[in-house]
Amino acid sequence: MTNKITVTNLYKIFGNSPEAAFDLLVRGDGKEAILEATGATVAVQDASFEVAEGEIFVVMGLSGSGKSTLVRLLNGLIPPTSGQIMIDGQDVAQAKGDMLRQIRRNTITMVFQHFALFPHWSVVDNVAYGLKIKGVAPAERREKALAVLDQVGLVAWADSLPGDLSGGMQQRVGLARGLASDPQVLLMDEPFGALDPLIRREMQDELLELQKKLKKTIVFITHDLNEALLLGDKIAIMKDGRFVQVGTAQDIVSNPADDYVRAFVADIDRGRVFTAGDVSNVPVTVQLHTDTAEDALRRMEESQLDALYVLDGDSVSGVVTHRDVSAALRQNGPGNSKLSASMITNFSAVNEGTYLHELFGPASAGLPIAVTDVGNRLLGVVETQAVLAQLDSESTQPPTPHQPATGVPDTDSRVSHTKEVVK
Amino acid sequence: MISPADIATIPFDDWINAFVRGWLVPNFRPLFQAAQVPVTLVLNNLNAFLLFVPMILTTVVFALAAWRWAGRGIAIFTLIGFSFIDMIGLWPETMTTLAMVATSVLFCAMIGLPLGILAARSDMFWKITRPILDIMQTIPSFVYLVPIVMLFGVGMTPGIIATIIFAIPPMVRLTNLGIRSVRVDLTEAARAFGSTEWQMLWDLQIPLALRTILAGLNQTLMLALSMVVIAALIGAGGLGLTVNTGLGRLDVGGATAGGVGIVILAIVLDRITQGLGEGGTVRTVSLRQVLTRMLRGKGAAPIN
Numbered sequence: 001m002t003n004k005i006t007v008t009n010l011y012k013i014f015g016n017s018p019e020a021a022f023d024l025l026v027r028g029d030g031k032e033a034i035l036e037a038t039g040a041t042v043a044v045q046d047a048s049f050e051v052a053e054g055e056i057f058v059v060m061g062l063s064g065s066g067k068s069t070l071v072r073l074l075n076g077l078i079p080p081t082s083g084q085i086m087i088d089g090q091d092v093a094q095a096k097g098d099m100l101r102q103i104r105r106n107t108i109t110m111v112f113q114h115f116a117l118f119p120h121w122s123v124v125d126n127v128a129y130g131l132k133i134k135g136v137a138p139a140e141r142r143e144k145a146l147a148v149l150d151q152v153g154l155v156a157w158a159d160s161l162p163g164d165l166s167g168g169m170q171q172r173v174g175l176a177r178g179l180a181s182d183p184q185v186l187l188m189d190e191p192f193g194a195l196d197p198l199i200r201r202e203m204q205d206e207l208l209e210l211q212k213k214l215k216k217t218i219v220f221i222t223h224d225l226n227e228a229l230l231l232g233d234k235i236a237i238m239k240d241g242r243f244v245q246v247g248t249a250q251d252i253v254s255n256p257a258d259d260y261v262r263a264f265v266a267d268i269d270r271g272r273v274f275t276a277g278d279v280s281n282v283p284v285t286v287q288l289h290t291d292t293a294e295d296a297l298r299r300m301e302e303s304q305l306d307a308l309y310v311l312d313g314d315s316v317s318g319v320v321t322h323r324d325v326s327a328a329l330r331q332n333g334p335g336n337s338k339l340s341a342s343m344i345t346n347f348s349a350v351n352e353g354t355y356l357h358e359l360f361g362p363a364s365a366g367l368p369i370a371v372t373d374v375g376n377r378l379l380g381v382v383e384t385q386a387v388l389a390q391l392d393s394e395s396t397q398p399p400t401p402h403q404p405a406t407g408v409p410d411t412d413s414r415v416s417h418t419k420e421v422v423k
Numbered sequence: 424m425i426s427p428a429d430i431a432t433i434p435f436d437d438w439i440n441a442f443v444r445g446w447l448v449p450n451f452r453p454l455f456q457a458a459q460v461p462v463t464l465v466l467n468n469l470n471a472f473l474l475f476v477p478m479i480l481t482t483v484v485f486a487l488a489a490w491r492w493a494g495r496g497i498a499i500f501t502l503i504g505f506s507f508i509d510m511i512g513l514w515p516e517t518m519t520t521l522a523m524v525a526t527s528v529l530f531c532a533m534i535g536l537p538l539g540i541l542a543a544r545s546d547m548f549w550k551i552t553r554p555i556l557d558i559m560q561t562i563p564s565f566v567y568l569v570p571i572v573m574l575f576g577v578g579m580t581p582g583i584i585a586t587i588i589f590a591i592p593p594m595v596r597l598t599n600l601g602i603r604s605v606r607v608d609l610t611e612a613a614r615a616f617g618s619t620e621w622q623m624l625w626d627l628q629i630p631l632a633l634r635t636i637l638a639g640l641n642q643t644l645m646l647a648l649s650m651v652v653i654a655a656l657i658g659a660g661g662l663g664l665t666v667n668t669g670l671g672r673l674d675v676g677g678a679t680a681g682g683v684g685i686v687i688l689a690i691v692l693d694r695i696t697q698g699l700g701e702g703g704t705v706r707t708v709s710l711r712q713v714l715t716r717m718l719r720g721k722g723a724a725p726i727n
């Protein structure tokens with residue numbers, strides 16, 4: 001994957017004497033001290049990050065931490081004090097005038113917290129705004145705008161005024177406006193911040209759904225960690241204009257970089273962060289046709305397991321429990337028990353991306369849950385107690401799957417934990 | 424008692440005379456003459472046109488306009504009022520006054536709108552303009568006449584020029600205010616989508632400021648109407664002249680008749696322009712909506 005956005009050592013200092021403030025900053029003074037000494041506000045300091053193509057990069061932080069300033073630096077609405085912003089090979093930090101306008105028309109668009117729709121224009125005209133600015137002919141831009149409105153389910157409202165729509169609908173129009181000119185990068189500054197919680201959930205799901213199709217590179221601002229964890233392929237936690245931690249949702253929840261992040265993470269819904277892939281173990285299995293009941297029993301005792309998955313070649317056929325197998329052996333005598341006789345075939349199977357909160361149902365059966373791929377190949381097994389252990393917020397250890405004895409390859413990148421901490 | 428005048432007297436009037444007669448007039452005469460040309464042109468044509476159109480037709484047009492934008496009451500008032508003016512024999516004077524007001528307002532808009540836009544875009548420019556507008560609005564209207572006579576002479580056109588200067592401040596002020604009060608996130612959105620300053624002005628700022636701008640136009644119109652009467656003192660015609668002549672001859676009837684004509688005209692123009700600004704809806708109206716409304720009537724929906 002190539003990087004769409006590469007930001008290096010980006011600084012923004014508001015005020016009359018940014019140079020003086022910059023010197024103080026380099027000396028190591030804090031934001032407050034600098035404000036007192038020079039009257040300048042350090043909004044963003046030393047931010048460096050990369051966003052890969054098609055990725056959602058979420059920036060999360062409290063009010064005043066510099067999130068809005070950061071996104072506005074990305075499309076040049078605010079000129080940086082220093083640093084480099086490469087977007088699709090163009091340096092936005094150096095761009096001015098016409099070049100900057102071209103970048104905004106063709107490469108980056110933005111969705112705003114309070115929608116920022118033009119109240120005197122119809123919905124479809126609002127959506128077509130970017131195209132109008134680009135000089136697309138009226139008929140063509142209306143057609144394109146209607147197609148995008150269709151994607152967000154608002155064609156029926158095309159000729160209404162934005163004021164007639166609910167907040168959630170207005171933000172869908174805002175999103176459609178951002179998408180209409182088919183940009184490569186979409187900046188979203190707390191787009192769901194002004195919506196009530198239910199609508200918000202709906203919009204988050206819708207965004208993820210759209211993103212599956214569109215694969216835009218998105219920089220998404222929020223001050224809600226749950227939202228960040230849900231949407232972000234990569235999340236940056238911002239404090240006083242600085243990135244405290246950058247990583248995947250799992251990294252941040254399982255390895256908070258400092259107390260600030262830990263405080264955030266303390267009361268999030270871990271069931272929506274971790275997936276079956278995160279807690280699954282490398283499976284210990286028996287073969288349906290070649291292994292016997294004794295083999296199964298021995299293997300369970302060796303690995304101290306209560307149940308084992310039975311494979312037919314590569315695909316999963318069922319699960320056998322220690323209790324059933326030993327009962328069968330006692331009844332039929334050694335050598336006479338076929339595995340298939342004591343095998344349970346209506347086991348629960350999930351895929352690697354299934355979130356833990358969706359595992360409660362399957363886990364209630366008391367059997368380990370099979371993690372399979374589309375071809376019914378067994379990738380791992382989730383023990384029920386592993387689900388509960390991971391949900392315990394006190395444990396900040398990363399999930400540690402059993403080391404593969406036979407070397408099952410990682411097929412999902414979610415399992416590999418790459419951590420970047422930018423200080 | 425001792426007073427400052429015992430110590431020294433300042434020949435202020437002489438200084439001003441010297442400045443205006445000795446420097447301003449000789450050096451800038453051609454400029455002042457040239458400035459009169461477009462005003463005279465517009466005024467004469469408009470005046471001729473209004474005098475040419477039959478009284479009935481003009482009255483009906485105004486009554487219809489009043490009906491559209493100000494309601495039936497004002498429409499009936501227009502019919503009765505204009506007929507009354509005709510019956511007291513002041514129709515030609517009223518039309519001349521209307522031509523003068525229209526000319527002044529036209530030039531006020533042509534000059535005031537760009538100035539207001541400029542003021543909204545540049546804090547520096549607004550800082551300079553604002554005190555000038557304040558002074559212009561505190562100077563009594565009579566005082567304008569003196570320098571105007573010196574620079575432009577007497578007559579119809581100098582009267583209009585005095586009116587333009589007197590009536591322009593609300594146009595500048597309210598254009599500035601209207602554009603400045605367009606929501607910041609909207610202008611930010613316009614910028615974020617790569618619009619140029621002109622595109623932003625046309626698509627966003629002027630349409631959203633239009634109501635405020637039209638309120639400014641209404642105020643300008645009212646100021647112009649009041650000044651046009653005073654301008655009769657330096658030779659401008661119309662109803663102002665009727666009033667002046669009446670006063671000069673102690674002809675109470677004549678002066679009152681002129682005054683009534685002015686009042687009727689003022690009410691009709693005020694209500695129509697106010698209604699235009701409000702547009703009959705609560706929502707902000709777009710430029711296009713206003714234009715279509717003006718051309719086709721209230722019911723016309725904007726076409727995309």
Ligand SMILES: Nc1ncnc2c1ncn2[C@@H]1O[C@H](COP(=O)(O)OP(=O)(O)OP(=O)(O)O)[C@@H](O)[C@H]1O
Nearest residue numbers: 014041042043062063064065066067068069070223
């Ligand atoms: N135009 C400006 N001039 C001066 N200071 C500014 C300006 N814009 C922002 N700031 C300051 O920069 C800092 C970061 O502001 P910013 O708006 O980026 O924060 P934020 O994280 O978006 O906060 P919120 O969640 O409230 O939107 C704040 O201290 C703010 O006061």
Ligand SMILES: [Mg+2]
Nearest residue numbers: 067068069189
């Ligand atoms: Mg913000």
